[in-house]
Amino acid sequence: MSVDDALAALPFIVLAGGAVLVGALARWLRADERSWMLLAVVVAFASGVGAALIGGGADGLGGLLRRDGLSVFVVVLAAASAAATALLETAHRAHDARGGARAAALILLCASGVSLMASAGDLAVAAIGLALLSVALAVLARPRHESVRGSLPYAALRRSAIAPLLFAIGSALILADTGSTRIGALASTNTVGQVGIALLLAALAQTMALVPFHVLAPDIDAGAAAPVAGYVAIVGRLGAFALLLRVAAAVTASGNAEADWRASLAVLAAVTMTVGSLVALAAPSARRALVFMAVAQAGVIAIGLASGGAAAPASAFALAVLVVLVGGAFAALQGLAGGDARVEDLRGLARRRPLLVGAFGVLTLGLAGLPPTAGFLAKVYLFEAATDARLAWLVVLGALSMAISAVCAFRVLLACLGESVATVPGRTGVATAVAVAAAALVLLLGLAPGPLRDAVQGVRF
Amino acid sequence: MIVTAIVVVPLLAAFVCAMPVVSRAARPLSVAAGLAVAAIGAAALLGAPDLGAPDLRTSWAPGVGAGYVVAVDPLSAAFLMLLGVVFATGAAASAGVGHRRAYFTLWDLLLALLAGLFIARDLLLFFIFWEACLVPVGILLWAWGGTGRRSATLTLVTRDLLGSASLLVGIVSIAVARGTLDLDAIAARPIPAGVQLLPAILCLGAFASRLPLFPLHGWLPRVYVAATTPLAIVVAGGLATSAAYGIVRVCLAIFPQGMSAAAPVLVALAAVGVLYGALVASRQDDLRRLLAFMSLAQLNLIALALFAATATSLRGAVLATISHGLVIGAALLVAAMIARRTSSFALSRAGGLASSAPALAALFTLTTFAAIGLPGTSGFSGTVVALAGAYERFPAATAVAALVFAVAAVAGLGAVRRAFHGPPLASGAELRWRERLLVVPLLALVVALGVAPRALTDRIGDETLPSVDLGR
């Protein structure tokens, strides 16, 4: 095992090792939930910093693991959101010690799955990462009332198996067609290979929660507590985004399927934006509204994926912003209303928690792409790339659905005004801090996008 | 750097207003912020150095070619003056408002955003100010508004967002076509005439729905009725003005041929809108609705002049826009004073106020005269110059729109008659000094612009106006 191999595998090893460590130690050590979460924070933080410091370089394990701008970018984002989620969980205290350890392990496991997907140079590695991610997410996201000790969430597991299954079948078909599972060598020559690519796309679309595959996305109907819900909404998209970019690069390189690939993604993007924003508008609960606004945003990012290689930095920019927006918005929502509050229940919060509502407002408006947040710039960059790629119709549709999304954001934000009737969760320190930090970051990036823009220039395929 | 101060000063005011300790000082501070904006605008109009040329050209959002470019030319300066005056008046009229800190923070934030809109010389920067305005407006309308505020906010926000979406698509298409969004750079390398129509219409979508051009005005009466008086003043003098400015600065400047091609249809719509507004106004019982439709008529007249786009009509449009802000602002204030005395905005419940409140009657009569364009008021100079300019290119539509002189008179004088004539009303107390101080400065400006409009229009040179005459 050479140094390159070790460096390429390091983030995964740290994250997965951390997950195993937490899981194993919890058998032997008695510690409260907060300690486990802090341990997870440390592990995630370490892997993120490590990945960032290592940076790009030669591939490891004979090309099974890539180490380039894309993988670094996605791993850092995944590790950062895992760390932030675990940090929020310390304040949330929804679990007993046992549950806390399990949640911490699952959070790390998800991140490790994403790190595998992000650096996969081979469909098999990607499939493993996807499977890891899907299963861990399904367990993490299941409603709390189901998490009765000892009972396995069969239904959730069954659902989570679909995406890896589709991916595996697709990989197998491609293997049958081309004789290789290397992503770089992915080139369809006949119908079997084509169907394989289609199945890969279906699996990744499901992981990215693109409509109509979003129905199986773990975050849609999850009863998970707000911080985890935010994480669930983000982390799958990170892995899927990386893989989609890699597969797209291969498909584009092979030439003959590029038009179909882009058309499929364009249609998916169009449907996702439209349905996501419309459902968000009618959503009864604030959490659901946020989830579907995030779905719509994922659709906008899919515009970038459909626009070809030149749009990759723009998509990456949007993805990074989406992570901050969703994470921050869910943190704010947790501070505001705790669980699954209806939109009307937010009434009067603006007077009780002005700072938190302010941050929440900035984040939701950013999620709808309103200036001067970074969400707006992400939208503009993507639209520009799409116009350049002659997808003007998609831009029009995107602009319209973002307008509807903005109406939804206004609806949620304005619901917080008025005379106070809401009950406010007691301690909201950490949530407020995270939300305010996220809002500030989003505003800062909106006014000075240069640094992030430079950072994502390395994301190419 | 002094140009940036136009945005920074109100932003600072907003920040200070948000502090808990200065709650009492929030209103005077907001008035001062408005006056400061007006003062900088006046200084720029009078030709203070260092204000004309764009300053602080920084690339800000690379990739789409957007930069932070701000400058004040006479056109911006004229609108900034109006904006400052309107906001100062509105803030002064906001005595006794609830939740003072939040209110004035949002108020000054809105001022900062609108002021930024008038100085932005980069399309993306312009768009940011344009769309961000909606947030404070929406919150102010929703949280402080009266009856019907929900549907008003929803309608306003929805229409404006849809319009903004269309503008954004237009801006993105320019960015792709030109690689820069700096207005001066785009003007230096014009877009080919053949492909101007579509982006012009896309950009116009936003401006037409915020102005509003007939028949996109559905939100206007609702907002006038639901909003607090200060907010309604700001909507008339700030939001609508920003749309007129956008048409000049973006549509006409970048797409002269495209706008010219679309002009016949647009002018026809505007002419219909002028008469429509005046006719519908004559049937209103709610004074605010009446003013909303009078305002609609005037705004469509402005649109008519803008679409005709001759040098004269553009000057007239600028004049008429400023006049509209001042006159409708004054009229809304007086309407609120009437409503305070009759405890309703319904004209059918008013009447006979003239005998108990003669000064109120005089002010309202003067305001109405200004609104229907009597000589000596800015309503006359704006309307006549705008019509004179538009007549050069579109005589038929302009002649139809000129009928507004007769139709608006029916509506305006009907309001005067119903509110002030008839048997005296017991509760109608005479104006207090504070109330007079609010309205009189506005009316003084109205008269000044009516008598000496060239003090303003002569400072707006031909080179700042994207008129079709230049191309000839």
Added chain:
Amino acid sequence: MTLLLVVALPLSSAALLAIVGRRLGRRSAGAILTGGLALAFAAALAIGQAFAAGKTSLVAEVWTWLPLRGADLVLRIDPTTVPLLILFTGVATLVALSALGSLAREDDVARFGAAFAMTLSGTLLVLLAANLLLLFAGWEIVAAGTYLLVAHRRDRPAASVAAARAFVVARVGDAALLVAILSLLAQFRTVDIAEIAQHLTGFADQPEALARFGAALFVPSVLVLIAALARSAQVPFHAWLADATEAPVAATALIHTVVAAGGVVLLVRLAPFLHPGVLAAAAAIGALTAIGGAVVALAQTDARRLLAWSTASQLGLLFVAAGTGGAYAALFVLIAHALAKTTLLLAAGARGTRGGAVAFAVGALALAAVPPAAGFFGIAALAASVPDRPALLVAILGTVLLTGLYTARLLAAPRSADRSTTTSTLLALAPAVALALAALAFGGLVAGGAISLGVAAAHPAEPMLAASGAALALIGLAGGTALRRWPRRIGLPSRLEQSARSGFEIDALYRLAIVEPFRAAAHVLDRGTERVLQQSEDLVSAAVVGAGELASGAHRRYARASEAVVLASALALALYWALR
């Protein structure tokens, strides 16, 4: 400078009264009003003196105004307008003096004075403006001032209705005038009246160019005519003048003589570039109004309404003069009518006194064109100016006869027919007497050559025509006296008389043709279009939200079958890729 003062003095009186008037007492408000007007009159006299001494033109360039070519604040006066300037300022001064006497104690002198001075200054602007837009501004100021004057009695609902009606009719004319001006501006690139006239005379030797201009000038000429008809209460805009008698007496006097004459002033001033066909139409309409108005006046039972219709009729004669190019005759009749009518209106309130009764009688005779009053000379000049138009001549002479008839009825009217109460006999009486004297003496002075009207008569007066005019007037007077006495019917068939009394039902026609359609259109737009528009706004919102609900509902429905949905979608995707 003097020229500027003539306009500025009444205007500043108006502004002063409007702003600080209510703080002043009745007396000082009156002093400001009459002082301003009297000084303007003095300035006008000084100008007249200068012109009599041989000056031919006077220009006052005040300031720039609108950003349009020629649209500056410039006043210009030529010999034709000097007599009118003196007449308007003089009559207004006298009327204002009498107003101080006749306004009731509780009336708001300052408010009345502001509107009064404003109206006068507007008229002076119409008279003196060097460019069309300044003229238009004056035109509008007159309309607004008239509105304020008629609406002066705020407790009378009829007054405010009449005022709004007068203003709206005026505004229809204003809109027409504005479009005419815009059209002239577009053609000549200037609004300066002299420049436009010069431009046209430059083509005098090129018939083709003139013909082209003639065609282009047709529409603006028609519009100018409409404006003039509306202002001078000619058919079909004549109804507002009768309603405007709701104003205080002094205001009525000003409206009848100064305001309503504005239409004629407009026609005379713009005559150089009006289409000849339109001028002929003006004369025809004038003749129609002259005869019709006189018949309606004859059928009235209310003295003030009778006088209003009489004014319309007399202004019709002026239109005949202006339409046939008889500037001399137009000026003469205008002045004669103004003096006679003001005398009548002012003296009507003071008929209880001997002086008042005499002044009233003199005014009546002057109105009826009985020699040696000014009206007689005016009619003579007018009749002489239409030698080749027998129809017009018949109309003029017929009007003279009818005027005699209704003047006789007026003289027989009971004195209580007038509503106004006199508070100060001297103040009310002295102006009336002065005006009566002027009405008596003026005609003789002009005919004798002692006063010049600035223009020479185009046709020498024909003694035969003058004599027949005088004879007809006397016959009319005699006949009227012989008719059955006031206020009973004049003896026409009942239905016809009823119809004549209400202005030949043209009022109803007006309501049917304009007011009701306007109301209906506004109603339909408000209750129909606007409501539909608002509903469609809601519908759009509801549709968007509904689509969301639908998607949300579908989502919930498929929640149980989510795996099937995903598999089906994946299958569809695979099929697409396989079959492409």
